Amino acid sequence: MKFCNRCMYPENHALNLILDKDGVCSGCRVHEEKYSTDWSAKEQELKAILGQYKNRAGSSYDCVIPVVGSGDDFFVVDMVKNKFGLNPILVTYNTHFSTKVGVRNLARLITELDCDHMMSTVAPDIIKEITKVTLEKFGDMYWHVLAGSQTFPVQVATKLNIPLVIWGVNGWLDQVGMFSHHDRVEMTKKVRKEHALRGVDADALVGASEMITIKDLQAFTYPTDEQLEKSRVRGLYLGNYIFWDSQKQIEGVIEKFGYESHIQERTYNTYESIHCYNNASVHDYVKYLKFGYSKVNDHVARDIRLKRMNKAKGLELINQYLDVKPGTLEVFLDWVGLTEDEMLQYIDPFRDPTAWEKDGSGHWQCIGSVLDAGLNMTTGTELEVSDPREYRLTDLLEDQSGFNEYILLGRSYMDTRNYKAVEG
Numbered sequence: 054m055k056f057c058n059r060c061m062y063p064e065n066h067a068l069n070l071i072l073d074k075d076g077v078c079s080g081c082r083v084h085e086e087k088y089s090t091d092w093s094a095k096e097q098e099l100k101a102i103l104g105q106y107k108n109r110a111g112s113s114y115d116c117v118i119p120v121v122g123s124g125d126d127f128f129v130v131d132m133v134k135n136k137f138g139l140n141p142i143l144v145t146y147n148t149h150f151s152t153k154v155g156v157r158n159l160a161r162l163i164t165e166l167d168c169d170h171m172m173s174t175v176a177p178d179i180i181k182e183i184t185k186v187t188l189e190k191f192g193d194m195y196w197h198v199l200a201g202s203q204t205f206p207v208q209v210a211t212k213l214n215i216p217l218v219i220w221g222v223n224g225w226l227d228q229v230g231m232f233s234h235h236d237r238v239e240m241t242k243k244v245r246k247e248h249a250l251r252g253v254d255a256d257a258l259v260g261a262s263e264m265i266t267i268k269d270l271q272a273f274t275y276p277t278d279e280q281l282e283k284s285r286v287r288g289l290y291l292g293n294y295i296f297w298d299s300q301k302q303i304e305g306v307i308e309k310f311g312y313e314s315h316i317q318e319r320t321y322n323t324y325e326s327i328h329c330y331n332n333a334s335v336h337d338y339v340k341y342l343k344f345g346y347s348k349v350n351d352h353v354a355r356d357i358r359l360k361r362m363n364k365a366k367g368l369e370l371i372n373q374y375l376d377v378k379p380g381t382l383e384v385f386l387d388w389v390g391l392t393e394d395e396m397l398q399y400i401d402p403f404r405d406p407t408a409w410e411k412d413g414s415g416h417w418q419c420i421g422s423v424l425d426a427g428l429n430m431t432t433g434t435e436l437e438v439s440d441p442r443e444y445r446l447t448d449l450l451e452d453q454s455g456f457n458e459y460i461l462l463g464r465s466y467m468d469t470r471n472y473k474a475v476e477g
Contacts, residue, residue, distance in 0.1 A: 054345075054407055054421040057081060058432040060354035061367060061423050063346050065405050068229045068248070077434050083230030084358040090234060092296050099294035103137045106217045114169070115139040116217040119206040121148070121328045122159025124303030124312050125221045129291055130166045131309070133219055141219070144209050146201035146272075147174040148329055149461060153453045154315045155328025156463030164467040165310045173205040175272045177461065182264045184389050188396065190261060191253055192343060192403030194385070195336040198329075200255065200273040203245045211276045211284040222292035222299070228351060240288025242275050298359065300324065300442060307447060314447045318379045320349040321370050323444040330459055334379035341375065342400050345408030345421035349374040360439045364430050372424055388459065 055064045057078035064070055071079040106115045118133060118141045120126040133139050143163065163170045180197055187196035206218050220240055225231040225248050232238040246254050255273040258265055276284070291297070303324040306312045314323040317333045326332040326348070333348050341347040353367035362370075386393060401417075408421030419425075464471055 054426065056423050056426055056428060057354075058429070058434045059364075059436065060357045061364060061371075061428065062229075062350065062354050063344070063408075063421060063423060065344055065407050065421065066229055066346070067251075067340070067344055068225055068231065070229045075434055076432065079230035080228055080354065081230070081358055083226060083233055086234050087296055090296075092294075095234075095294045099291070100137060102289070103133070103139060103217075107139055112214060113140070114142040114213065114215050116141045116219050117206050117210045117213075117215050118143050118219050119202060120145055120159065120162060120170075121202070122155055122157075122162050123326075123328055124158075124306045124314075124324050125299055127162055127166070127306040127310050127312055128302040129219065129221050130162065130168065131306075132291065132295075134166060134168065141168060142209070142213070142215070143168045143170040144206050145170065145172045146198070146205045147172055147461070148198045148202075148331075149174075149177060149180050149459060150198075150330045150332075151460040151463065152315075152328060152330055153451060153460065153463075154313050154449060156460055157450060157467065158313055158328060160464045160467045161310060161312070163465060170465070171209060173201065173272055174462065175201070176269075179265065179269045181389055182262055183258065183269075185391065186258060186261045186265065187253075188389075188391075189399045190257075191251075192339070192400050193251075193253075194339055194389075195331065196250070196253065197273065198332075198336075199249050203240075203249050204273055204275050207276055207281075207286060207288070210286045211280045214284060216285045216287065218286060218288045220288055220290050222297045223290040226290075227292065227297065228354070234293050237293050238290070240290065242278075242281065245275065300356075300359070300361075300444065304445065307445065312447070313449055314445055315449065315453060316446065318381070319347060319374050319377050320352050321374065321444060322348075322352045323446050330381050331385060334381045335385045338377075338379050338382065339400060341419075342397075342409075342417075343403050344405050345419050346423065347375060350423070357436065360436050361442050363438055364428065364435065368424065368428075375422065375424065376419070384459070 055072060057072060058076035059081045060078060062070055062078050062080060064072060116139050118130055120143045130141060133141055183197045184194055188194045210218050223232065223238060246252060255270040258270060259267060315327040316323055319333050319337050337348045349371050353370055356362050357367055386396060408419060409417050410420050412418050
C-alpha cells in the first residue's frame with residue numbers, strides 16, 4: 054500500500070486517488086489551488102449566477118438548500134440568504150439516526166436564520182429493511198442516507214419549480230481532487246449515482262426483499278430526465294466559489310448562532326457529523342473494516358493541507374481513533390435486527406485485500422493501515438504548519454453522554470424554554 058507523502062491518504066481511497074511522481078496525491082494538488090485562486094473574482098462570479106435566480110416571478114423561493122443542522126449548513130444558509138439576498142427553502146432527509154445535539158442544531162438553524170423548512174421521513178420499518186439489504190448486498194449500512202439526502206432536495210426543486218439547489222462543498226473535489234475548483238462541476242444525476250452512490254441506485258433494490266416495493270423506493274428515486282429538462286434545475290457547489298475552510302467557518306457559526314459541538318467516538322473533530330449517531334461511528338467503522346482507513350484519516354488529511362498539523366501529529370491522532378469499536382454499534386444492531394457476527398459476515402466480502410487479510414487462525418488483520426507503513430516523515434513535500442487550531446467543545450444545553458437512542462423526530466423551534474421540549 055502506498056500513501057501520500059503529504060497528507061498520508063492511502064492509494065486505495067474509495068473515491069479513487071492518484072499519486073504523482075513526488076508521491077503527492079491528487080487531493081493535495083487540487084487543494085493547492087486554494088492558495089493561488091482569485092477568490093474575490095470567484096465570489097463576483099457566484100454573485101452574478103445567484104442574481105439570475107432572485108425574485109423570480111411565480112415562485113416564493115429562489116433556491117433549495119439541503120440541511121441537516123451541521124455547522125456548514127449554518128454557513129451556507131447565512132451566506133445565501135443574508136449576504137446574497139436569496140429566499141431559500143431548507144429541506145432535510147430524515148436519517149432516522151438523529152442525536153439530541155443534532156436535533157437542537159437543526160431547530161436552531163431554522164429559527165435563527167428564519168427559513169421555511171421541509172422534511173422527508175420514510176417509514177421506519179422500510180428504512181430498517183433497506184439498511185439490512187444494502188448492508189448485505191453492497192456492504193453499506195448508510196446507503197439510504199446518501200441516496201435520500203441527495204434525492205429529496207431535487208425532488209422538491211422539480212415539484213415546486215425551483216431551478217436551483219445550493220450545496221456546500223464538493224466532497225469528491227475536496228478529498229481526492231477528482232475535479233478542479235476551476236471545473237465548476239455541478240451536482241447532477243450522473244454525479245450522484247456514480248460518485249455518491251458508487252453506482253448503486255434505487256432500482257438495484259427492486260426485488261431484493263419482499264418488503265421493499267417500487268412505491269417504497271420513491272423517496273430514493275431521482276426525478277426523470279424529462280422532469281429535470283422541464284424544471285431546468287441545477288446543483289451549485291459553494292465550495293467552487295469561496296475558499297472552503299469548514300473549521301474556520303464553524304468557529305464563526307459558534308460565535309454568531311450558538312452552534313453546539315460535541316465529542317466523537319472515532320475522530321477528534323468535534324464540529325462535523327455530530328447530528329448523526331452513525332456517520333462518524335458505525336458507518337465509519339464499516340469504512341475502516343473495508344478499506345483500513347476512516348474519517349480520522351479524512352480529517353487529518355484536510356488539516357495537514359490547511360497547514361494546521363504535521364504528519365507526526367496526524368499519525369498520533371489516527372493511532373488514537375482508527376480501530377475504535379463504536380459504542381453505538383450495539384444500538385445499531387438492535388435497531389436493524391442483526392447480530393454482530395451477521396453484520397461482519399455481510400461486510401467480509403467487501404474487504405479490500407490490499408488492506409485486510411486473514412491470519413493463520415482465520416482472524417482478519419489490517420495490513421494496509423498508515424500506522425504500519427513506516428512512512429518517511431521528511432520527504433520534502435510537507436507543508437509548514439502556519440495555522441494550528443484546536444476544535445472547540447461548547448457547552449451542551451442538555452446531556453448527551455450516552456449513545457443509547459436514535460431520535461426520529463424532534464423540536465422544530467428554539468427559544469429559552471423549549472430547547473429541551475420542556476412541559477408547561
